[in-house]
Amino acid sequence: MKILSCYSIKGGVGKTALAVNLAYQLGTRGFRTLLVDLDPQGAAGFYLRVAPARDFPIEELKSLTGTWVRANLRESDFPGLHILPSSLAYRHLDNRLSGMKKSRKQLQWMLEEIEDGYDVAVLDCPPNITLLSENIFRASRAVLVPVIPTPLSSRTFDQLCGFFGDEDLDTTKIQPFFSMVQSRKGLHRSEMESLRSSHPSFYRACIPFSVDVEAMGARRAPLTSYSRGTAARAFVELSTEIIDRNPLR
Amino acid sequence: MPVSLVAAGGWTVPSSSPGWNVRCVASRKSTLSLRDTHTWALFFGGSALGFENGEWIGETAGSLIRDAATPAAARCASDFGEGRMRAFLAEAIGVRALRETARAGLQRELHEILDGSDKVVLRLEVTRLTAPEGPVYITLHPLLGYGADAARMLQILGTSGCGPAPETLIGGVYRLLGVQPLAYSAKPPLTFAPGSEAAAAVVEILQGLLEVARWNEFGIAGDVDTEFLHDFRVALRKMRSVLSLTKGVFSGDATTRWKKQLGDVCRKTNALRDLDVQILGREDLCAMLPEELRPGLDRFFEESGNARAVQARKVAAYLKSKSYTALVETLPGEWENPVYRGPAAAHPVGLMASARLQKRFQRIRKLQKSITPETTDSAIHALRIECKKMRYLLDSFGRLFPADCALPIAKSLARVQNRLGRYNDTSVQQDHFLERAHGCLETGDCRMALALGGLIGSLHHEHTALRKKVVEALAAFCNREHRALVKSLIPLDQ
Structure with missing residues (x-):
């Protein structure tokens, strides 16, 4: 099972929109996909x-185990796509992880316990850099x-790259893409040009700023499952690029 | 896991209940064309195959395999594109051809059950059999994590007239249309006992084998698939072999005449079978060559295909000929005619089989012991024939002995035969390709000559390596344990 994480230090930048649409695209393309809402x-x-997962018994855990995960897996309405829903108890996850042995590998071990059933896991990650983030970075293929x-936003991206360097993590795992792009703004255009020249790993496809993406919350379905609009097409293109760049089988 | 249920015609999906909404998301009429081989390999293997709405649907071990890319006209596994369907069919039907076995009119519906958040919690697949008119087949597909909803729905369905399905949809179609699949086996069932008179037992074997051969005639004449000729020839060869191996049961003259007559029939089909084997092995032969040389085989197989078409017509015509018809119609009567009984006709078959199995084993053992690095291929071929005879004896009479004696011998012998068979094939193929390559050099077809040269080299290499394996398998077959087992081959009720 290959793990792709949607991550940013900043909140509200489009992590979840990508996670949900990428997971849907993977499922429709025949990959057995698990979306993990962290x-x-x-x-x-x-x-x-x-619905959210049943109470995560975080106080009782000496290590993260697959048992709880298996009990809370849910099949989505879409082909090939399962989800491990979030739990409010995750807010204590960092505290608990710090008390566990091999605290930076717990998430990887937990996911390895269920890897037989899936080709890909897409992680929707919380913002900030924490011990959980380090678990995510180590477990992820990208x-x-x-x-x-x-x-x-560029500054927080640089912070992330710096963190990878400081912690001796594999920087080639970082695969950035432009999100909420308003191409009529000169600032956005020049920032994109500058970032692309300093970081050639940026994906070609860009997710535009769009009311369609915001409206996903009202529709409660992946945008690419019902729309053929510009934003939906951008998610499809980006998903294709991600699949091409990261061999998943 | 999906749960299959059935209800009487006219059944409807229970309407919404508290906390649930029921939504019909698809409904369409369609015609299901059922496919199986002439031998009902899918039906008796517990699988099914149909073509519906531009899509192939295979059902095996409770799971569905779909293939929308292969056209409706596909007749055998190799006509399907690479994928699960092709793999399933290759396993289930081998090289047998498919045919339409029945047609049914269906009304297909898909219902989704949604919770308070409009999330799908389970699906109901409903199939109404409309022509022939029949029951309603319901499959409940639970969604992972929503087991409680599935359990609740099962209860509701139970009270609405649904019950466990005693048969599949396909089984129901066959029943309603009066289609009665009959099991086919190339090994006819035998009823004689160890104490039965040898003549009666041998006649039963011969008649069973002749019946198998005759059942296969229509498939050869219609060129349905290559297995018909294969089974036909095996039945004839076994008949000849049984006649040789039961010397004394019939008079010497009659035995010789029948063996010659059956041999003549076999010979008429030799060329066709050789070409079948060659064409069936195309993929394997191509895989032996580097990619650049493979196109050289295109014309080779084109020529083989043309020659096969000619041979197939010849064999079909022969099977309709008066001489063949007269032979197969008179043989059963002759076998039963007391005039042709031999000196051993009244012997108990069990003891006779035991003595002949032991004799055959000793002969194989003697030949095995004489193998040296200098032993020629033709001597190995002679040993292969002896092994075949012993196999036919075990096939025909093995059931008269305790299974713990006969089965290990048969299993070990099968291993020897597999290796000897491949050893022989690699030798025969080399000779055949060499002959064809000489022809290419005369016509100036260098590409084909090059490809055939590559094949000869590859086969030579395999043949040389096989020799060691053949010797090992033979030694294992003739080991002390098997010698003891053969000695203890005493008929069950003796």
Whole structure:
């Protein structure tokens, strides 16, 4: 099972929108896909109409185990796509991880216990850099980072790259793409040009700023499952690029 | 896991209940064309295949395999594109051809059950059999994580007239249309006992084999698939072999005449079978060559295909000929005619079989011991024939002995035969390709000559390596344990 994470230090940049649409695209293309909602807000589960997971017995755990995961897996309405919904108890995850042995590998071990059933796991990650983030970076085949082409967003992207360097993590895992792009803004255009020249790993496809993406919350389904609009086409193109760049079988 | 249920015609999906909405998301009429081989390999293997709405649907071990890319006209596994369907069929029907076995009119519906958040919690697949008119087949597909909803729906379905399905949809179609699949086996069932008179037992074997051969005639005449000729020839060869191996049961003259007559029939089909084997092995032969040399075989197989078409017509005509018809119609009567009884006709078949199996084993063992690195291929071929005879004896009379004696011998012998068979094939093929390559050099077809040269080299290499394996398998077959087992081959009720 290959793990693709949708991650950013910043919140509200398009992580969950990518996670849900990428997972849907993978499922329709024949990959047995598990969407793991690690964000206590539970937006990915909400988009797929799946209720939050039962109480995560975080106080009792000496290590993360696959037993709880298996008991909470849900089949989505879409072919080949399962989801592990979020739990509010995840907000304590960092505290608990710090008390566990091999605290940076717990997530990887937990996912390895269920890897036989899936080709790909897509992780929708909470913002910030924490011990959980380090678990995510180590377990992932690729860390997909949405970057809004603004100076502030670029700064947090640089912080992430710096963190990978400091912690001796594999920087080639970082795979950024532009999100919430407003191409009529000169600032966005120049920021994109500058970032592309300094980071050639940016994906070609860009997700535009669109009311369609915001409306996913009302429709509660992956945008690419019902729309043929510009934003939906951008998610399809980006998913294709991600699949091409990361051999998943 | 999906749950299959059945209800009487006219059944409807229960309407929404508290906490649930029921939504029909698809409904269409369609015609299901059922396919199987002439031998009902899918039906008796517990699988099914149909073509419906531009799509092939295979059902095996409770799971569905779909293929929308292969056209409706596909007749055998190799006509399907690479994928699960082709793999399933290759396993289930081998090289047998498919045919339409029945047609049914269906009304297909898909219902989704949604919870309070409009999330699908389970699906109901409903199939109404409309022509012939019949029951409603319901499959409940639970969704992972929503087991409680599935359990609740099962209860509701139970109270609405649904019950466990005693048969599949396809089984129901066959029943309603009066189609009665009959099992086919190239090994006819035998009823004689160890104490039966040898003549009666041998006649039963011969008649069973002749019946198998005759059942296959229509498939050869219609050129349905290559297995018909294969089974036909095996039945004839076994008949000849049984006649040789039961010397004394019939008079010497009659035995010789029948063996010659059956041999003549076999010979008429030799060329066709050789070409079948060659064409069936195309993929394997191509795989032996580097990609650049493979196109050289295109014309080779084109020529083989043309020659096969000629041979197939010849064999079909022969099977309709007066001489063949007269032979197969008179043989059963002759076998039963007391005039042709031999000196051993009244012997108990069990003891006779035991003595002949032991004799055959000793002969194989003697030949095995005489093998040296200098032993020629033709001597190995002679040993292969002896092994075949012993196999036919075990096929025909093995059931008269305790299974714990006969089965290990048969199993070990099969291993020897597999290796000897491949050893012989690689030798015969080399000779055949060499002859064809000489022809190519005369006509100037260098590409084909090059490809055939490559094949000869590859086969030579395999043949040389096989020799060691053949010797090992023979030694294992003739080991002390098997010698003891053969000695203890005492008929069951003796």
